[in-house]
Amino acid sequence: MIHKRITKRKIIDKLVFFLSSLSVIIAMIPLAGVLIFVASKGLSAINLEFLISLPKPPDEIGGGIGNAIQGTLILIGLASMIGIPIGVLAGIYLAEYGDNRFGSLVRFMADVLSGVPSIIMGLFVYVAVVLTTRSFSALSGGIALGIIMIPIITRTTEESVKLVPNSIREASMALGIRRWKTILFIVLSTAKSGIITGIMLSIARIAGETAPLLFTAFGSDVWATGLNKPISALPLIIYRYAISPYANWQAQAWGAAFILVSFVLLLNIGVRYISRERYKK
Amino acid sequence: MPHSFFLFRKIKLKKIKRILSGDFIFKNITLIFALFVLSLAILVFYELYSRSQLSINKFGLGFLFGREWDPVQGIFGALPFIYGTVTSSIIALMIAVPISLGIAIYLSELAPGYLRSPLSFMVELLAAVPSVVYGLWGLFVMVPWIRDYLQPFLESILGFLPFFQGPKFGIGMLAGGIILAIMIIPTISAVSREVMLAVPNAQREAAFAIGATRWEMIRVSVFKYAKTGIIGAILLGLGRALGETMAVIMVIGNRPNISLSLFEPAYTMSGVIASEYVEATQELYLSALIEIGLLLFIITLLMNIFARLLVWRMMKIFRGAKE
Numbered sequence: 150m151i152h153k154r155i156t157k158r159k160i161i162d163k164l165v166f167f168l169s170s171l172s173v174i175i176a177m178i179p180l181a182g183v184l185i186f187v188a189s190k191g192l193s194a195i196n197l198e199f200l201i202s203l204p205k206p207p208d209e210i211g212g213g214i215g216n217a218i219q220g221t222l223i224l225i226g227l228a229s230m231i232g233i234p235i236g237v238l239a240g241i242y243l244a245e246y247g248d249n250r251f252g253s254l255v256r257f258m259a260d261v262l263s264g265v266p267s268i269i270m271g272l273f274v275y276v277a278v279v280l281t282t283r284s285f286s287a288l289s290g291g292i293a294l295g296i297i298m299i300p301i302i303t304r305t306t307e308e309s310v311k312l313v314p315n316s317i318r319e320a321s322m323a324l325g326i327r328r329w330k331t332i333l334f335i336v337l338s339t340a341k342s343g344i345i346t347g348i349m350l351s352i353a354r355i356a357g358e359t360a361p362l363l364f365t366a367f368g369s370d371v372w373a374t375g376l377n378k379p380i381s382a383l384p385l386i387i388y389r390y391a392i393s394p395y396a397n398w399q400a401q402a403w404g405a406a407f408i409l410v411s412f413v414l415l416l417n418i419g420v421r422y423i424s425r426e427r428y429k430k
Numbered sequence: 431m432p433h434s435f436f437l438f439r440k441i442k443l444k445k446i447k448r449i450l451s452g453d454f455i456f457k458n459i460t461l462i463f464a465l466f467v468l469s470l471a472i473l474v475f476y477e478l479y480s481r482s483q484l485s486i487n488k489f490g491l492g493f494l495f496g497r498e499w500d501p502v503q504g505i506f507g508a509l510p511f512i513y514g515t516v517t518s519s520i521i522a523l524m525i526a527v528p529i530s531l532g533i534a535i536y537l538s539e540l541a542p543g544y545l546r547s548p549l550s551f552m553v554e555l556l557a558a559v560p561s562v563v564y565g566l567w568g569l570f571v572m573v574p575w576i577r578d579y580l581q582p583f584l585e586s587i588l589g590f591l592p593f594f595q596g597p598k599f600g601i602g603m604l605a606g607g608i609i610l611a612i613m614i615i616p617t618i619s620a621v622s623r624e625v626m627l628a629v630p631n632a633q634r635e636a637a638f639a640i641g642a643t644r645w646e647m648i649r650v651s652v653f654k655y656a657k658t659g660i661i662g663a664i665l666l667g668l669g670r671a672l673g674e675t676m677a678v679i680m681v682i683g684n685r686p687n688i689s690l691s692l693f694e695p696a697y698t699m700s701g702v703i704a705s706e707y708v709e710a711t712q713e714l715y716l717s718a719l720i721e722i723g724l725l726l727f728i729i730t731l732l733m734n735i736f737a738r739l740l741v742w743r744m745m746k747i748f749r750g751a752k753e
Binding site: 158159161162165166168169170171172173175176177179180182183186187234235238239241242243245246247251252254255257258259260261262264265266267268269270272273275276277280296299300303327328329330332333353354356357358359360363364384387388391392399402403406409410413414417421 | 452460466467471530532535536541553563645666670674723735738
């Protein structure tokens with residue numbers, strides 16, 4: 150009788166082990182599926198012309214995504230100019246002065262904001278910037294992506310500044326260095342790799358954002374000429390080509406996806422590499 | 431009175447000196463940016479609210495229950511989109527919650543040490559793939575698979591239910607729910623794993639000490655204590671599912687109908703905003719779209735606030751318990 154109960158308990162235990170390992174495997178299927186298809190279908194679409202030339206109409210062979218790559222890089226640059234200073238400074242506030250009610254509120258809001266859908270941020274910039282200036286523009290795209298970066302950078306900066314041991318701050322202040330100089334030149338340089346990790350992660354996230362760009366950067370078929378004009382971007386061209394009925398555009402969508410996914414994965418693996426070095430110390 | 435005059439000057443000088451010191455300036459600069467983060471949510475709300483006035487005034491609460499979406503006649507009701515968003519998110523949760531909890535249990539309790547970190551990284555990568563790439567893969571790989579295998583299979587065994595009847599296009603509510611599930615698995619599993627890891631080890635040891643198997647230990651020690659946090663994790667996943675746009679747009683069919691069948695095409699709130707804002711040339715049309723955005727913002731904001739509160743409270747309790 151007792152023996153039977155023990156066997157039953159052991160079977161349930163094994164079953165749970167089996168089911169939970171199975172769920173890890175199930176989760177790996179879409180990841181593997183996406184990576185395999187993007188690699189196999191994407192690589193065959195890529196050649197030098199594809200990378201450096203402008204898009205062509207669907208009935209012509211050839212054409213490329215050069216301006217989309219250029220646009221994505223410009224948008225990332227703009228977003229970084231907005232998101233990095235705001236995020237890093239807000240993060241410094243939270244880590245160094247934020248040990249109070251107001252700090253908790255900001256911290257909480259940053260967490261909540263990072264869960265707000267990116268399309269809402271795009272719609273916000275559309276309403277606030279695009280409707281006011283009456284034109285889609287690279288600048289508005291950069292603002293939308295920058296806003297999405299802010300909460301991520303704020304929290305990762307805070308975490309890494311907090312990891313800096315207090316003895317370092319005290320040593321610096323004992324030498325008569327003012328607090329703000331201590332923070333800017335000593336604490337920040339110690340926390341540097343953590344902050345850079347956060348910035349890389351946020352760039353990896355915004356590089357693939359599509360929905361906010363629909364309302365702001367809009368997309369274009371020519372090279373970027375100014376920040377007040379619409380601009381192309383990799384995710385936009387993937388979307389446009391994927392839902393088009395033309396086979397050669399669809400093939401190019403896979404090519405563009407290959408470039409985008411490689412970029413995002415490299416950033417993630419880079420982050421992993423940097424933080425491993427840090428944890429070893 | 432010279433004495434008090436000097437005292438006054440002294441205080442004033444001190445004050446000015448304090449204001450001009452680098453510390454004071456630096457602290458307040460960082461404070462301004464922290465304030466900016468805080469005000470962002472209010473700013474977004476204000477902008478969306480003021481731009482959707484036209485539609486709010488015209489339709490009032492009826493906007494939420496109107497089934498008709500007819501831009502030509504200027505009639506706008508958001509019910510089909512609310513239905514599409516809620517239903518696709520529920521399907522996503524039904525698929526993603528058991529899988530994510532399985533992953534979290536495996537990674538926090540059962541996996542051998544050398545597998546934990548690489549497997550967690552793989553699950554994180556699932557979240558790193560851009561939404562539009564999931565859409566592309568969903569449209570050309572998953573949808574044909576659903577059309578050729580999953581839908582006939584579901585119809586043959588569960589076809590007596592109204593959910594599994596109807597046209598077999600592949601594209602539709604079911605495809606939307608499945609792609610959403612894939613996208614929220616990393617969120618739910620990462621946060622649940624984190625809260626499970628926060629359960630003090632003494633709890634586990636106590637369960638093992640009285641002879642519990644691993645599953646019994648998980649049920650008694652881990653689940654019981656991490657419950658609040660796991661609910662928080664699920665709500666975070668739900669928040670993500672509600673607002674996800676691109677992948678769903680590409681596989682759900684984008685037709686505003688309310689049907690019990692999961693094979694029928696549907697439309698989501700974020701989907702209608704993203705695909706119709708270009709056509710929205712009349713003020714009222716645009717205002718209705720922005721009102722849908724406002725609704726989505728309020729729902730996801732509340733969902734996230736609630737979820738974060740749950741996760742935070744739980745982590746706080748455990749930090750207290752560990753010390």
